[in-house]
Amino acid sequence: MGLIGALMESIPAYTGLSATTFFTIMGLVVAVYYLIAAMLAPPPVKYVPRDARPATVQIGVVTAEELRQYDGSDPTKPLLMAIKSHIYDVSQSRAFYGPGGPYALFAGRDTSRALAKMSFEEKDLTGDLEGLNATELEALTDWEYRFMSKYVKVGDLKSVDTKGNCQGAKPAETVDVPDAAKLVDHGS
Numbered sequence: 001m002g003l004i005g006a007l008m009e010s011i012p013a014y015t016g017l018s019a020t021t022f023f024t025i026m027g028l029v030v031a032v033y034y035l036i037a038a039m040l041a042p043p044p045v046k047y048v049p050r051d052a053r054p055a056t057v058q059i060g061v062v063t064a065e066e067l068r069q070y071d072g073s074d075p076t077k078p079l080l081m082a083i084k085s086h087i088y089d090v091s092q093s094r095a096f097y098g099p100g101g102p103y104a105l106f107a108g109r110d111t112s113r114a115l116a117k118m119s120f121e122e123k124d125l126t127g128d129l130e131g132l133n134a135t136e137l138e139a140l141t142d143w144e145y146r147f148m149s150k151y152v153k154v155g156d157l158k159s160v161d162t163k164g165n166c167q168g169a170k171p172a173e174t175v176d177v178p179d180a181a182k183l184v185d186h187g188s
């Protein structure tokens with residue numbers, strides 16, 4: 001007698017049930033188990049891509065004065081900051097640039113000079129690169145790369161001549177990366 005035959009004979013002997021009844025009950029038990037397990041299981045985790053970030057609004061070409069509105073004092077507006085006349089949305093780093101943050105003074109400004117000179121002085125909170133030495137310009141380029149890779153560029157600053165006339169967006173004396181949004185920072 002094979003193993004299966006022995007099993008079929010031992011089921012009625014041990015359980016008092018016919019083999020058919022026994023297997024029907026076992027099947028029902030397994031089905032009920034899976035039903036309850038499915039009901040109690042947590043909902044599947046929704047996959048969110050690591051780079052997902054709130055949509056940023058492009059503001060186009062604005063004056064330095066208009067940029068000041070985006071300094072975090074109005075919580076409904078994004079936090080913006082410019083380097084070399086290119087404006088970046090830094091809202092994701094509100095802890096740095098928002099009110100009370102260590103770098104709040106940079107928000108709503110072109111901070112090129114301050115970053116190049118590693119200065120927090122009011123007089124350096126400008127996009128004026130006049131008189132910066134090679135080391136400072138190199139430091140500024142490093143900052144620019146950091147911002148291009150971390151934040152989305154949302155606009156440009158209008159340059160203004162000595163008579164106060166707008167010249168349109170400043171010509172880029174900068175590394176030109178047309179779409180900073182594609183350079184997403186996967187490291188931090």
Ligand code: HEM
Pocket residue numbers: 090093096103106114115117118119120150188
């Ligand atoms: C005692 C000196 C300083 C210390 C210990 C310090 C420390 C830090 C730290 C820990 C971060 C966060 C880095 C990260 O997680 O990505 C940071 C970010 C930053 N620091 Fe400083 N810092 C100092 C001076 C300065 C100075 C002098 C400037 C410019 C004038 C500056 C500008 C910035 C900016 C702009 C960021 C934010 C960059 C971003 O948005 O990713 N820091 N700093």
